[in-house]
Amino acid sequence: MKTTNLGFPRIGNKRELKKAVEGYWKGSISEEQLKSTAQEIRKINWSLQDDNQIDLIPSNDFSLYDQVLDLAFTVGAIPERFKTLQQQGNLSDIDLYFAMARGYQQKGLDIKAMSMKKWFDTNYHYIVPEFTKNQDFSLFSSKVIDEFKEALSLGIKTKPVLIGPVTFLLLGKAKEDNFDCLELLDKLLPIYAKLLKELKKLGAENVQFDEPCLALDSTPSIRNKITAAYNYFANEVPSLKIFLANYFDCYGDNLATVLQLPIHTLHLDITRCGEQINDIFTADNFLSTLHFSIGIIDGRNIWKNDYQKSLTTLSKVIEKVGKERILIAPSCSLLHVPCDLNLETETSKINQKILPWLSFAKQKLGELSALKQLVLSDNFEKEEDYIINQKALQTRNQSTVVHQPKVKERVQKLTAKDAQRSHLFKTRKILQKEALNLPLYPTTTIGSFPQTKEVRQWRAAFKNGRLSAEEYQSKLEEETKRTISLQEEIGLDVLVHGEFERNDMVEYFGEQLEGFTFSSFGWVQSYGSRCVKPPIIFGDVSRSNPMTVAWTKYAQSCTDKYIKGMLTGPVTILQWSFVRDDQPRSETCTQIALAIRDEVQDLESAGIKIIQIDEPAIREGLPLRAVDWATYLQWAVNAFKVSSSGVKDETQIHTHMCYSEFNDIIKSIADLDADVITIECSRSQMDLLNAFASFNYPNDIGPGIYDIHSPRVPSKYEMVDLIDKAKRHIPAEQLWVNPDCGLKTRDWPETKKALEKMVEAAVTARKLFTVLA
Ligand SMILES: CN1c2c(nc(N)[nH]c2=O)NC[C@@H]1CNc1ccc(C(=O)N[C@@H](CCC(=O)N[C@@H](CCC(=O)N[C@@H](CCC(=O)O)C(=O)O)C(=O)O)C(=O)O)cc1
Ligand SMILES: N[C@@H](CCS)C(=O)O
Numbered sequence: 001m002k003t004t005n006l007g008f009p010r011i012g013n014k015r016e017l018k019k020a021v022e023g024y025w026k027g028s029i030s031e032e033q034l035k036s037t038a039q040e041i042r043k044i045n046w047s048l049q050d051d052n053q054i055d056l057i058p059s060n061d062f063s064l065y066d067q068v069l070d071l072a073f074t075v076g077a078i079p080e081r082f083k084t085l086q087q088q089g090n091l092s093d094i095d096l097y098f099a100m101a102r103g104y105q106q107k108g109l110d111i112k113a114m115s116m117k118k119w120f121d122t123n124y125h126y127i128v129p130e131f132t133k134n135q136d137f138s139l140f141s142s143k144v145i146d147e148f149k150e151a152l153s154l155g156i157k158t159k160p161v162l163i164g165p166v167t168f169l170l171l172g173k174a175k176e177d178n179f180d181c182l183e184l185l186d187k188l189l190p191i192y193a194k195l196l197k198e199l200k201k202l203g204a205e206n207v208q209f210d211e212p213c214l215a216l217d218s219t220p221s222i223r224n225k226i227t228a229a230y231n232y233f234a235n236e237v238p239s240l241k242i243f244l245a246n247y248f249d250c251y252g253d254n255l256a257t258v259l260q261l262p263i264h265t266l267h268l269d270i271t272r273c274g275e276q277i278n279d280i281f282t283a284d285n286f287l288s289t290l291h292f293s294i295g296i297i298d299g300r301n302i303w304k305n306d307y308q309k310s311l312t313t314l315s316k317v318i319e320k321v322g323k324e325r326i327l328i329a330p331s332c333s334l335l336h337v338p339c340d341l342n343l344e345t346e347t348s349k350i351n352q353k354i355l356p357w358l359s360f361a362k363q364k365l366g367e368l369s370a371l372k373q374l375v376l377s378d379n380f381e382k383e384e385d386y387i388i389n390q391k392a393l394q395t396r397n398q399s400t401v402v403h404q405p406k407v408k409e410r411v412q413k414l415t416a417k418d419a420q421r422s423h424l425f426k427t428r429k430i431l432q433k434e435a436l437n438l439p440l441y442p443t444t445t446i447g448s449f450p451q452t453k454e455v456r457q458w459r460a461a462f463k464n465g466r467l468s469a470e471e472y473q474s475k476l477e478e479e480t481k482r483t484i485s486l487q488e489e490i491g492l493d494v495l496v497h498g499e500f501e502r503n504d505m506v507e508y509f510g511e512q513l514e515g516f517t518f519s520s521f522g523w524v525q526s527y528g529s530r531c532v533k534p535p536i537i538f539g540d541v542s543r544s545n546p547m548t549v550a551w552t553k554y555a556q557s558c559t560d561k562y563i564k565g566m567l568t569g570p571v572t573i574l575q576w577s578f579v580r581d582d583q584p585r586s587e588t589c590t591q592i593a594l595a596i597r598d599e600v601q602d603l604e605s606a607g608i609k610i611i612q613i614d615e616p617a618i619r620e621g622l623p624l625r626a627v628d629w630a631t632y633l634q635w636a637v638n639a640f641k642v643s644s645s646g647v648k649d650e651t652q653i654h655t656h657m658c659y660s661e662f663n664d665i666i667k668s669i670a671d672l673d674a675d676v677i678t679i680e681c682s683r684s685q686m687d688l689l690n691a692f693a694s695f696n697y698p699n700d701i702g703p704g705i706y707d708i709h710s711p712r713v714p715s716k717y718e719m720v721d722l723i724d725k726a727k728r729h730i731p732a733e734q735l736w737v738n739p740d741c742g743l744k745t746r747d748w749p750e751t752k753k754a755l756e757k758m759v760e761a762a763v764t765a766r767k768l769f770t771v772l773a
């Protein structure tokens with residue numbers, strides 16, 4: 001029996017990679033310095049896994065930006081505009097790579113970045129490969145080979161990780177009509193084969209192919225492609241052991257196919273789909289040579305593994321196939337959990353009572369080797385590792401900090417009425433029009449304004465005591481006031497306070513809610529160099545004090561215009577936190593919803609007439625298989641409605657969503673019954689609105705008319721054009737004008753210019769509307 005790992009976090013314990021990459025972008029460090037930091041991180045990660053006696057250690061799980069972009073780069077799937085850019089701008093390969101991820105606006109050139117999308121149901125974003133019908137592939141980068149050699153020189157023969165060809169093509173975007181990216185498989189496979197042969201020559205024995213597309217609803221054509229690809233590899237490189245990994249859900253209707261593949265090992269995510277063990281071992285057609293990687297350590301959450309449960313599962317598997325054909329593994333790459341719990345020392349903000357219940361990436365490696373030892377032990381119950389583990393779990397189960405009867409009671413007492421506004425939108429719209437008197441195409445922003453280095457430094461200084469609470473508050477109030485004056489000058493209709501007090505839109509709320517704790521160094525990569533520090537929900541959730549009322553009231557005191565109160569919604573707080581695993585997610589979500597409801601009502605009582613409850617993660621939380629959607633949508637929509645329905649009809653509730661496609665869930669979006677929804681739309685040139693239009697979406701919509709992910713300032717006419725496009729989908733009286741998302745990652749000069757143009761565009765669109773009417 002062996003242990004293996006599927007991938008390790010690459011940002012470094014203290015986000016060394018983030019700092020180096022951003023330093024390189026700013027020009028403060030050289031390419032060599034960046035590469036040396038990257039190499040040091042890889043070395044630390046490999047050594048750590050080696051020290052923990054992991055038998056099969058991954059390589060090529062490292063990335064300077066994103067592993068899907070790495071693969072596109074490796075197989076030469078470089079869109080034409082970037083090939084031209086490289087020539088015109090004389091870019092080095094590394095600058096070409098970053099240009100694909102971030103776009104390029106220098107030397108008079110203006111090239112749009114490739115788009116980003118959520119990686120399955122995670123909060124990690126990948127760069128979407130772009131494919132054309134006549135797409136050619138070639139071996140463009142030797143990263144996979146280089147990193148294998150690098151580990152070899154440290155005495156570690158790794159298992160290189162590659163995203164499988166079928167998943168890679170399915171994740172891509174066809175840049176031309178009427179062609180299916182999967183048609184490119186035959187052209188792509190020889191490039192993979194070249195890599196495999198080269199790896200084999202260097203001594204590689206195992207290669208991991210990640211094919212998480214197998215966790216999605218599939219088709220016979222996709223299954224045929226899977227069969228074709230892995231038969232091809234087996235023929236081309238017969239002696240290489242192929243480790244096929246699917247994670248985040250069951251193999252489902254793909255199971256029969258994968259059980260027949262000429263592969264060495266099949267990886268199963270037991271944390272998400274325990275029942276597939278039974279399915280496999282009751283199937284009469286799996287190959288007697290097949291090995292199984294049992295993904296039993298949760299790669300998506302931070303709770304200690306329950307050794308008793310795991311050993312029971314493992315013993316069932318061993319009984320069927322014997323120890324020799326088993327590997328113990330995390331359920332997926334450890335990319336989705338923080339690096340090391342040991343960084344949370346006694347000075348950490350983390351609740352010290354909770355600490356013994358947790359396990360981050362490094363600790364999960366320890367769990368893997370401990371489990372292996374326990375399986376091999378004659379009397380595991382007497383082993384120290386087992387006793388300590390069970391004691392920690394017992395303390396957690398019995399802890400008084402977890403269970404709050406009053407919270408449970410409040411959830412129990414909820415009725416349908418609590419999740420329903422008093423009147424239908426039609427009536428509310430009239431009342432709100434009277435109360436608010438906003439123009440046609442009202443202009444607003446999504447909430448955050450630039451989180452400058454200064455703002456972050458004030459927060460850091462406040463946290464470590466170098467700035468008093470009064471000084472911190474007064475600095476943020478000044479920044480808020482300045483931002484409000486600016487919004488007034490620009491002529492926006494509905495203003496925001498700017499969210500300067502927030503480290504993050506979820507962590508900020510987590511820090512103030514009961515039942516949550518938060519780490520000091522628990523960073524997880526969200527995209528590129530950007531990281532988040534997900535709060536940890538360990539117990540029943542409630543709100544003991546208002547969280548945003550003082551900031552919002554202060555902002556409202558600076559202006560006669562409306563300030564939009566700004567909250568994060570229950571589903572998003574749930575989705576972007578590490579969630580307790582001892583009760584259903586729906587229960588935890590309802591508890592959060594009640595806490596947000598309290599805040600909404602307090603904002604209303606403080607005189608705030610417009611309140612936005614952000615839910616960018618509703619779509620991301622959708623289960624991977626359609627059969628599970630209805631249950632999720634029912635409780636997720638209900639939670640939002642619990643949070644938003646405790647106010648008067650005149651109070652206008654907004655919600656905001658980004659990174660989402662709405663076709664699949666449009667009915668549920670309508671069921672949220674928010675008075676206004678603002679959505680990210682500009683990159684799709686309003687195509688996203690099709691879903692709303694064909695559904696005759698009844699409430700108001702603000703389709704984003706400028707892309708906030710790029711420093712580029714759109715012209716007024718571009719935006720007038722987008723408003724016009726939106727008007728072709730949705731009646732003008734329902735439309736709002738706003739950017740795609742918050743402005744926290746932008747700089748001030750471009751923000752100011754873009755918002756000025758946006759307001760000018762709304763004014764022009766209003767005039768055009770009047771003329772045409
Ligand atoms: C909307 N998005 C979000 C997602 N998930 C979230 N949980 N939150 C989101 O907003 N998912 C989808 C998208 C992803 N988008 C982003 C966008 C931007 C970031 C980002 O900027 N992350 C920051 C970290 C933010 C943060 O917590 N900042 C802290 C400061 C922490 C820090 O760096 N401190 C320094 C000292 C300060 C200094 O001197 O500058 C230190 O510790 O060294 C804060 O503001 O207080 C990032 O840096 O990556 C993430 C997701
Ligand atoms: N209110 C948040 C939403 C981000 S999705 C912001 O503006 O940053």
Ligand SMILES: [Zn+2]
Nearest residue numbers: 616658741742
């Ligand atoms: Zn957003």
